Amino acid sequence: NALRNDWPGYSLDLFTYPQHYYGDLEYVLIPHGVIVDRTECLAKDIMQDIGDNNIVVLCVLKGGYKFCADLVEYIETLSRNSERSISMKVDFVRLKSYHNDQSTQDMQIIGGEDLSKLTGKDIIGTGRTMKALLNNIEKYKPKMIKVASLLVKRTSQPDGYRPDYYGFEIPNVFVVGYALEYNEHFRDLNHICVINDNGKGKYKV
Template structure:
């Protein structure tokens, strides 16, 4: 990859690491990937090591903001489970070596709003019957990716009915979607162009969750695994 291309790599902003529209990603042949996926991907968009380092910084920011609290972590399945697990582990490690301490319990919720690679208006909340336990609690919602923001706004509106003490949102990815000009989570890993990415537990119809890196799916991959 040329030095000119490297100039388009993420830069740090308050919105997370900003990845430009012109970032081409890395060639697939410089990383280890499952052979059965290689023809279904265009590039490695964010390498696993960069993801892990960024999550460690998010954990540090969360410790500074809401340390000395008991937190209920609400993990949005299925795509958020890897991000959530790594984020919680980093917070625990920081907490062990700090004068501040975060006591955490993790609950899970599942949202459905995608058909193939398109977000729909229909939001289904699975596991919502447990949300009554959030009354009076400090809540950290952990999400994999926020696109238009409609899904997260709907979830926040639903959670507010149970009167939590505090609600913060951490999202690994935020897309620069034309439909999202107002909502930003409290903690963002990466802000990316409005493209469909897979890997690191993000899926396309339940495929690609086992990739360590975040990758751009090819049109061939979309056609192969569409429902």
């Protein structure tokens, strides 16, 4: 599940995608079908590790909503067809840390209900940006916290955060699609793609 730094990706000509993004993308990094299959595998791993527990799934908006929805659906299906069941509640929080394609130092935690209700609960967080959120959640002393992220970027920083479950390790490139956005664009793109300079310029704010 690790994509090499020299991975050339897939030609855009092999896939269908919204016409309004023609000319804005470099290549398809991970096709939608591969994302879905990998998410099902993660659901099985989670079921195996924490079956028979009541959990709160904390979805990180907006970039994590498709991954979270698919992951929760697979866990529910596995739970229905298994002797080991999981009772799940889903809550939502939004972390805002990007300006154009650059990650900023300022992290805003927006929305979500009262996090004090997480005290003593098992929590699975789903999303991309986690350190600030984890620091916030840990104040409430939940029983257990596990983080599931679809993507992990390979960086030169040795202290880079590693989630408990992840779908793909990818090169340090800026990706869009499957709810990952660039200034609110590309959420309607099913595949995970690398944006090109034309796309960055067109949608820059």
